[in-house]
Amino acid sequence: MEIQLLVIIIIMIACSAFFSASETALTGANRIRLKSMAENGSKGAKMALKLLDRYDKVITTILIGNNIVNITASSLGTILATAVVGADNAALVSTVVLTLVILTFGEVMPKSLAKDHSEGLTVATSGIITFLTFIFTPLSALFILLKKLANKLFGNKKEVTVTEQELMAIIDEIEDEGVLEEQERDLVKSALEFDETVVDEIITHRVDVIAVDVNEDIETVKETFINEEYSRLPIYEGSIDHIIGFVSQKDFFKKYLTKKDDETFLLRDIMQEIHYVPHLMKISDIMKQMQKDKVHMAVVLDQYGGTLGIVTLEDILEQLVGEIWDENDEIIAPVTFVSENEFNVNGDVSLTAFKRYWHNRTGDSPKIDGNAKTVGGWVLELFGKIPETNESVTTDDFRITVLKVSERRIVKVRLTVIPKSENKE
Numbered sequence: 001m002e003i004q005l006l007v008i009i010i011i012m013i014a015c016s017a018f019f020s021a022s023e024t025a026l027t028g029a030n031r032i033r034l035k036s037m038a039e040n041g042s043k044g045a046k047m048a049l050k051l052l053d054r055y056d057k058v059i060t061t062i063l064i065g066n067n068i069v070n071i072t073a074s075s076l077g078t079i080l081a082t083a084v085v086g087a088d089n090a091a092l093v094s095t096v097v098l099t100l101v102i103l104t105f106g107e108v109m110p111k112s113l114a115k116d117h118s119e120g121l122t123v124a125t126s127g128i129i130t131f132l133t134f135i136f137t138p139l140s141a142l143f144i145l146l147k148k149l150a151n152k153l154f155g156n157k158k159e160v161t162v163t164e165q166e167l168m169a170i171i172d173e174i175e176d177e178g179v180l181e182e183q184e185r186d187l188v189k190s191a192l193e194f195d196e197t198v199v200d201e202i203i204t205h206r207v208d209v210i211a212v213d214v215n216e217d218i219e220t221v222k223e224t225f226i227n228e229e230y231s232r233l234p235i236y237e238g239s240i241d242h243i244i245g246f247v248s249q250k251d252f253f254k255k256y257l258t259k260k261d262d263e264t265f266l267l268r269d270i271m272q273e274i275h276y277v278p279h280l281m282k283i284s285d286i287m288k289q290m291q292k293d294k295v296h297m298a299v300v301l302d303q304y305g306g307t308l309g310i311v312t313l314e315d316i317l318e319q320l321v322g323e324i325w326d327e328n329d330e331i332i333a334p335v336t337f338v339s340e341n342e343f344n345v346n347g348d349v350s351l352t353a354f355k356r357y358w359h360n361r362t363g364d365s366p367k368i369d370g371n372a373k374t375v376g377g378w379v380l381e382l383f384g385k386i387p388e389t390n391e392s393v394t395t396d397d398f399r400i401t402v403l404k405v406s407e408r409r410i411v412k413v414r415l416t417v418i419p420k421s422e423n424k425e
Helices: 004-028 031-039 044-055 057-085 088-117 116-134 137-154 164-176 182-194 218-228 250-259 283-293 311-321 349-363 375-383 418-425
Strands: 230-236 239-248 273-278 297-301 307-313 335-339 342-346 392-394 398-406 409-419
Touching: 004 044, 004 057, 004 088, 004 116, 004 283, 031 044, 031 088, 031 116, 044 057, 044 116, 057 088, 057 116, 057 137, 088 116, 116 137, 164 392, 182 311, 182 349, 218 230, 218 250, 230 297, 239 250, 239 307, 250 418, 273 283, 283 311, 307 311, 375 398, 375 409
Parallel strands: 273 297
Antiparallel strands: 230 239, 297 307, 335 342, 342 409, 392 398, 398 409
């Protein structure tokens, strides 16, 4: 009799281990890997995916099964202990021994092993779990109904599976594990941030825009193209707040070189229509519009309808893939290191780009308050005036020294990192 009870108890503990391992494996299984296995012909993976689609019901089934075998093992253990040590000490002996045995062999060890082999174990046990799910349907349906009633009572809302910040952390982790290269990680992160970026964060501001009047002398326009080496020039009428189109370098010189000596032409004759976008429009929407209309340049308007700046398709693409240089570009590094904790930053660098750069370098996000879009604008807000060269200001993270000011604009600053120990003091 004792041997039969012991055998049944061992079977119950084995069942407990099966249910515990199945629960951990199913919870930790990677759905993407299972889909890949299913596409390669794995029937177990296809069945496992169906189980994940009915996650609540399956987990309820596993918990029901696990509790049944654990309670059965405890009850039989008490009977066995009574037969071996007597009724007086049976409860104590049974409780101590079975708690240790079930905790070790029925919970901790199976779950630890299942955590390291989630997909394989899920696939291997999917058939048995599918069968048990069908058998325990009446009980699991009752518990699921109770859960729904509790959710209504406490007003629980369904949360998203993974937030964008959590996804960013996952990308960092898999890059550390060697699954992604650094450039692949940066590209994925840029793609996630792309849809959140508005156009006034990346524009060439009006003070930096090279444009020509529609009535400008053709020879002057030619010199502007040659000196500035731009492929397109915005054309305005009256003032830069009224940009009416643009002229491409190709069209201009084609017309200029084929005209007769005594012939002249107007910029209006070769001017192309330009698009206008509001300054808070997302660059993802602008890119779709540009692709649809086959244009490469747009005027960004401020809230009063004036020209805030211009944006090109290249500016937008650089938010995804980084700087795009051509043979005529003058390569000026936006951030240059002076020492390990000192570096110079151009004033026209966008705060979005600077934050991303700093996070990639240190893993932290600098504390930057205010409504500025560029490093220069941020420093102006910190001073509350137009600073002079070599003036300094301090934030929680940096000591900022102005290196160059030109025409009431901050051209370059030096940032010195303040150690965390000084911040605490």
